[in-house]
Amino acid sequence: MPYEILEKRELGSSGAIYEMVLHTPLIAKKAHAGNFVLLRINETGERIPLTIADYNREKGTITMIIQVVGKSTKLICNQNVGDQILDVVGPLGNKIHIKKYDDPIVVIGGGIGIAPCYLQAKELRDAGNEIITILGARSRGLLIWKEKMETVSDQLIITTDDGSEGMKGVVTDPLKKIMQKRKISLVIAIGPLIMMKYVALTTNGTGDLPKVKTFVSLNTIMVDGTGMCGSCRFSTIDGDIQFACVDGPDVDAHIVDFNNLLKRAHRFLDQEKESLECYNNECRALEQLKREVV
Template sequence: MPYKIIKKLQLGNSGTLFEMDIYAPLIAKKAFAGNFILIRINETGERIPLTIADYNREVGIITIVVQIVGKSTLLLSHQNEGDELLDVVGPLGNRIHIKKYEHPIIIIGGGVGIAPCYPQAKELKEVGNKIISILGARTKDLIFWREKMAGISDKIIISTNDGSEGIKGFVTEPLKDIISKEKISLVIAIGPMIMMKNVVSITDGTENLPRVETFVSLNTIMIDGTGMCGGCRFPAKDGQIHFACVEGPDVNGHIVDFDILLNREKRFAEFEEKSYDLYKEECKNLKPR
């Protein structure tokens, strides 16, 4: 079945972020917050996991938001409206637990992690939760979906490392401020691994702040997405091994051993860099379409 790109939009001014609508009616029909897809662009392409950031069941469309970080995401950015992707598998992973919580929920999106926050905030808001969204990035050009997130949030806070928009600093500063002043039922953090590690270290009750249940979305390396290859294995603090694709990708952040995981994620860095450089070299010889 062809997976046609229906719409493509650049996000912000960084040149590294884009949004794509893909015609995939069977996936759209079953998609929920927390689910992801595996995409293979062409016959020689690798499979890359991407979150279903939005879905429209009526028109059969799923939306993805992608940050260019290496060869496959750069190759995907070269696909245009009307092009077809070879394979799109999904929805994979688990739907997040949706219920009405007693106190507000804080949803933290860092960089491209803002996109997976959207369906989670939307579905949690629909059942009556109060949502406080914190959107953070290095600089304002990497913040997107401000209006979309504002539309499903009771309060929205923006933070940038360089102070170009909102509070200057990391997302952990407004997080500390809120949980020290009011009762919060749940924190959801999605973004770079280091951001999720730092959020968890604030909500785990060891910093003279109340302990708050915290979910993180693990963007570990994934290949099959169905529990068979072991690529997405992550260690828990008690030594147990878990699989992010079938147990998550959203998991209890307080059990994750982020130090081991951060090291594990670097294991293919040399090959990833080589393949990125080779592809960029190849692109120089391509004629623009």
């Protein structure tokens, strides 16, 4: 059964990030923070795992944020309202554990990782928790869902690398200040691997700050999302192997061997660039053919 795109909008000013709302009533009914879906645009399309960034059970919709990286994400982002996606499977992955904590929770989103933070902050706040949100981006134009995050945060702090919005600096700057002043129950960080690594180093209790339980999402390292391709495997500091799509995507930040993960992080970048280039060339050739026929 194909799934209709009900809404589509571009986010930020990069021209590469889109928000899409899909009509998927059965998935919307069961979705929770932490879940993802597998999406296949057509018969020959590859499966793409995407985090459920929001859901509306009444309308039967889920929202996803998609960044154009390779051919498949470009194909999806080229779809418009009213178009259909062939397969959407989910919700998959482990939902996060929701409970009332004694002290505030710090939710940290970096770049496109801000989107999955929204649902986690929302469900935890609905459970009565105080949410302090820190959002980080390279510059103002790359900051997404600021207003939406405001609606689920008791306090919102923005950092940008260039200082074009909020504090100039990185997300761990305000995190350290908060941890110096207040007791924190939980930290959740979703964003680039390097950001999550430094959040984990800040909260692991090895410096002069107290240890705080911290979860990170390894959604970006998943490929087929089914536990079969092995792409999302990561080493723990004890030498065990886990899989983000089976054991996560949200995992204890303090067990992840980030140095090992960072070494493997960009291994498909060349192939993604190549397939995107081929797709762009095909599109240009098709446009040329259309012009010649007309």
